[in-house]
Amino acid sequence: MEPAINIIVSQFKTFAGKDGSSNTLSKEEFTSLLISQLPNFVKNATDPATVDQLMSSLDENNDGELTFLEFWQLIGKLAGKQGGFC
Template identity: 45%
Template sequence: MASSQTEVERAIVTIVQCFFDHAGDEGKKETLSVNEFIKLSSKELPHLMKDVSLEEKMKDLDINRDNELKFNEYWRLIGELGKQIKKEIKPKK
């Protein structure tokens, strides 16, 4: 991708890349198993996920209950974390 990407564009690419980097570790290449989800969360999101039971969170996110997180299920987590971060960021006056 172009090197002139903005910080925000790079951030989105990083989030998407993070999913596929971990999804490819075992089993299905395009979904996260429980193990892959736990590894992703503890390695990439240690501060945001520190008070979270990862097994419970996996169940919350796994809408179709197949014990795998598809990209859209993972993206719900990103949405939740965004809302969490929003509470800590003050709007401009």
């Protein structure tokens, strides 16, 4: 599992760093990550309304960006669904 965690952290930092800060994902960075890294798990990732709804459900402090811990909620939900736990 350690390699999987390292990949998730690395990908988060790569996409988050596109605007200069590798600590948070902007809406644009989040959209880019969804489209390129989770195309089969997140349906309609190219639809702005879908991204807005998903981002809003994860953005606990409503600052318009996702921290790694906020993003991690999505990974947990997707893994749970993929494993048949949800």
